[in-house]
Amino acid sequence: MWQAEVRVDLSAIRDNVTALRARTTADVMAVVKADGYGHGMVPAARAAVAGGAAWLGVATLAEALPLRRAGLTVPMLAWLHAPGMPLHEGVAAEVDLSASSLGQLAELVVAGRRAQRPARVHVKLDTGLGRGGAPVAQWPALMEAAAKAQADGDVEVIGVWSHLASADVPGDASVDRQLAAFADGLEVAGRFGVRPHVRHLANSAATLTRPDTHFDLVRTGIAIYGLSPVAGVDFGLHPAMTARARVTLVKRVPAGQGVSYGLTYVTDRETTLAVVPLGYGDGVPRHASRSGPAEIGGPVEIGGVVHRIAGRVCMDQVVVDCGDTPVTPGDVATLFGAGTPSADDWAEAAGTINYEIVTRFGGSRVPRVYDGAAG
Ligand SMILES: Cc1ncc(COP(=O)(O)O)c(C=O)c1O
CATH class of the missing domain: 3.20.20.10 (Alanine racemase)
Known part of the structure; x- marks a missing residue:
């Protein structure tokens, strides 16, 4: 990638x-x-x-x-x-x-x-x-x-x-x-x-x-496409799409740091922020933004740990609050795929359905890479 x-x-x-x-x-x-x-x-x-x-x-x-x-x-x-x-x-x-x-x-x-x-x-x-x-x-x-x-x-x-x-x-x-x-x-x-x-x-x-x-x-x-048409019911199908990106920037910030446009999210402790280069221009729903703990926010897995995005989804990027978990620029950040998080998790965070999540990622900016037999 x-x-x-x-x-x-x-x-x-x-x-x-x-x-x-x-x-x-x-x-x-x-x-x-x-x-x-x-x-x-x-x-x-x-x-x-x-x-x-x-x-x-x-x-x-x-x-x-x-x-x-x-x-x-x-x-x-x-x-x-x-x-x-x-x-x-x-x-x-x-x-x-x-x-x-x-x-x-x-x-x-x-x-x-x-x-x-x-x-x-x-x-x-x-x-x-x-x-x-x-x-x-x-x-x-x-x-x-x-x-x-x-x-x-x-x-x-x-x-x-x-x-x-x-x-x-x-x-x-x-x-x-x-x-x-x-x-x-x-x-x-x-x-x-x-x-x-x-x-x-x-x-x-x-x-x-x-x-x-x-x-x-x-x-x-x-x-x-491997997604369930009935929310919360697993029919044993295999999700076909994974959306992921490499972390571009990592930084340690103090408590009280506003994050992303409007500064709607403010860190409540010293923490590590990771910038992930996928935004609403790529299909990330802006409704999955997170201004505080009361909101679900889009989930992002980095190094086996699922974090939540911090602040507003931007056109090209999101910021992920990684707490004290070590993260390095270049690490792979998975928004959703066959495991956790899933397109359903993003649908829940954005108040929509899994159909919309995967369909949005069909845009042309992010390269689509195929695995497996094309038939
Ligand atoms: C007429 C029609 N049939 C079938 C389908 C497939 O629906 P689903 O993705 O829920 O299987 C659609 C999709 O919306 C549709 O518009």
């Missing part, structure tokens, strides 16, 4: 996918949007496919096309399009596209004609999340239109799908309600003669905790 790095263990991603496959009879879609949750989209996708992922999932067409260009040939779904996107490019590249409304379906019909092949469509029902998907009241009309577009040869209905709101909350009643609404939606689809190849509903949390939601395909994101 030169100064700072994000290490990504591709074998961990591969093995996490293999472990997920063992927990379901459904196919596994590896969700690699947002640059593979910060892990690097193409390498993460390759590792996931090596682990047995039969599908890839991304939000946007702009994410899907580079995956195809990188030579990934497995079925792939992109689900978030603004009107007027060049969807025919997706159709031509055999990227499956989602439709949540008559308008979106109509765009896919046009895209299919332009690409001179039927658009591969996954029609989405809003079973309760209140985000993407057709409202239940509009579902019969959407199914009727999908059946017609398929009969006309403009689309092929590959999937019927939906997304869960609270599968990460064990026992949450919304999962049962959404499951029932999904079953109703499939029944309506059948009435219009729409028989999808794949029905899919489950995210990582549902994949790990609700086998009754699996249907033909599960869409797993956070779990393939």
